[in-house]
Amino acid sequence: MDLRDYIMLLARRWRIVAAVLLLGAVVGYLGGHAETPQYKATATLFVPPPPAASGSRAPSYAAIAASPQVTAPVVHELGLPLTPGQLARRISADAPPGTALVRISADDPVPAAATRIANAVAQRLAVIVERLDRPAGGGSAPVRPTVAIPASVPSAPHLPTLLLDLTIGLLAGLVAGLVLALFMDGADSVLRTADALAVELDLIGGPPLLGTIPKDGRVARRSVAVLADPHGPRAEGYRRVRTNLRFVPSDRGAKVLAVTSALPGEGKTSTAVNLAAALAETGARVCLVDADLRRARVADTLGLTRSAGLSTALLGQAGLDDVLQHLDTFTVLASGPLPSNPTELLGTEAMRRTLLDLAERFDHVLVDTAPLLPVADATVLAPAVDGYLLVVRAHRTTRRELARSVRALQHTGTALTGTVLNGSSGRGDAGSYRCRRPTLARVPAPRRYRPVLQLLARPCGPTPHAIAPFPTTESALP
Ligand SMILES: Nc1ncnc2c1ncn2[C@@H]1O[C@H](COP(=O)(O)OP(=O)(O)OP(=O)(O)O)[C@@H](O)[C@H]1O
Ligand SMILES: [Mg+2]
Structure with missing residues (x-):
């Protein structure tokens, strides 16, 4: 089939393609509505680089934010009904380039719980970082990470995103509609x-x-x-x-x-x-x-x-x-x-x-x-x-x-x-x-x-x- 044949197919079967496209959009919209809303709270940790160090270590600290060393104590401290692994899947961390900041985000269906988790993880990460930076011979760490911006309670859920669900539904509908049109055309090409x-x-x-x-x-x-x-x-x-x-x-x-x-x-x-x-x-x-x-x-x-x-x-x-x-x-x-x-x-x-x-x-x-x-x-x-x-x-x-x-x-x-x-x-x-x-x-x-x-x-x-x-x-x- 060349492009002309596909255009003909669309012209011939546009009704079925449009119907499945619409169905995809409706399923996407309803699916989005059926999802449990998720709230995201973000705490920002300031990790000043040690005096002799070249460059920021923030990306390395972001990488260990969801490690068991951080999540296990947080589960225990907040009495969460989660395993450290489950909590790790709700946490994300990143270090904006060129800064000494680590942003720690937590997802939860309850806004206040998301806030508490983000703050607890930030504090626990600060403790771990300080421990890691302590000199081998003993003594205190040269710098002390601090929670620069504590997480505040989010007012609106970040998921589901209606526009995203609608777009996914439309795209899935378009693909399914075209496949169906091709199939029907093949079955009824005579x-x-x-x-x-x-x-x-x-x-x-x-x-x-x-x-x-x-x-x-x-x-x-x-x-x-x-x-x-x-x-x-x-x-x-x-x-x-x-x-x-x-x-x-x-x-x-x-x-x-x-x-x-x-x-x-x-x-x-x-x-x-x-x-x-x-x-x-x-x-x-x-x-x-x-x-x-x-x-x-x-x-x-x-x-x-x-x-x-x-x-x-x-x-x-x-x-x-x-x-x-x-x-x-x-x-x-x-x-x-x-x-x-x-x-x-x-x-x-x-x-x-x-x-x-x-x-x-x-x-x-x-x-x-x-x-x-x-x-x-x-x-x-x-x-x-x-x-x-x-x-x-x-x-x-x-x-x-x-x-x-x-x-x-x-x-x-x-x-x-x-x-x-x-x-x-x-x-x-x-x-x-x-x-x-x-x-x-x-x-x-x-x-x-x-x-x-x-x-x-x-x-x-x-x-x-x-x-x-x-x-x-x-x-x-x-
Ligand atoms: N309306 C019809 N109803 C039933 N059978 C038909 C009809 N028209 C043609 N046929 C039959 O179809 C066969 C082919 O018809 P015809 O010879 O007219 O086709 P053709 O296109 O000239 O074929 P060819 O390419 O071999 O020259 C013949 O057996 C003929 O009896
Ligand atoms: Mg003939």
Whole structure:
């Protein structure tokens, strides 16, 4: 994941991050309130350096302030319910640099107790220091440490610090929120619904969602749903894409459209074939070109021959007219024999001229392509097409693959015309609005209204077309 992916993640999951952040702040605040307040009292000991000594010895004395030699007598003297070790953990001492002072602080839940402990430790330390400084041969110490500033009773606790607890809570919440967002994103990186896809496209600046094609278990038997099941949800989905295509603003016009997707098997060919049929329904002249020179499937899907087609024309082995196959509804330029160098062939000037030629003859030219992420075939077509239609397979294409595909297409400089969500199983998508009219014929009604109901009950939608490959050009092929 790069920085851009993390920003996307934040933009996508900001709600969960914000919620956990807030939770962290609340836990920090409440945790701080639940803590027992601690009071700190500080006594300051003045330890003048011995006349012959160079430098202050205060840091050394600060280091022994919490030693058992000091704490044990203090526990005994004050009758504290603590062991010398426990008392040591409540004491801290430091020597401000460049001074002969030792500051001794004591923590306690009771302010007066903190004061008594700080003063007792300071006095005991003074005694120990004096004893340590006594000359080896006997006599009194050259200097006598004194408690310069006795500890006073603190008026406010120094712990808990609300700001500190809040900050710790916020930071912990932020980290936990990001980890949770990453986890959720990993668990749900696949795009499932039209809503999720629309949000994602919005975030990454992708092309608009033009329609949703529902999942259909009969695709293998009825690959061209627009013709074989014209009133079914899949056909309706393709018609919606067709309609929405008309409203996509385009500088170059959207006459020649390449249909592509991130990875294999996401529905490029199904979309190209059905959209061609849906566009042809309006009376437009449509040509479908199979430019997937690796897994050419258009001809097989439509029951046509693919022994001659695009590759044959590009290599100059046949004229374009010789390899176009005309159906009742639209025209097909099959792949032709698969070349060993598909990317190079698709990037040639001949390819650009072929599509230009077709654009002059037809109202719409749809180009079925290879997937975007594994090979460059679809992107090298950029100069030859007006726009790209990106197919996203519901429950399969991931957000990352979508983002990478959109980026790859954006780099080509050619318009991203629209996105189609294929294989959606979501209710309420466009495809579920089935034609209901025939059921009206079964409504029990008085005899005189029956002709009206029967009239209304005529199958709705356009008249289905049969696929009739005519004339096949097989005989004319080289
Ligand atoms: N809406 C759908 N519901 C169910 N199955 C579908 C749907 N659309 C496509 N399929 C199935 O998914 C498979 C792949 O479809 P298709 O060949 O159109 O994808 P493709 O992207 O062109 O694949 P390739 O990259 O191999 O060319 C096929 O078996 C097809 O029947
Ligand atoms: Mg295909």
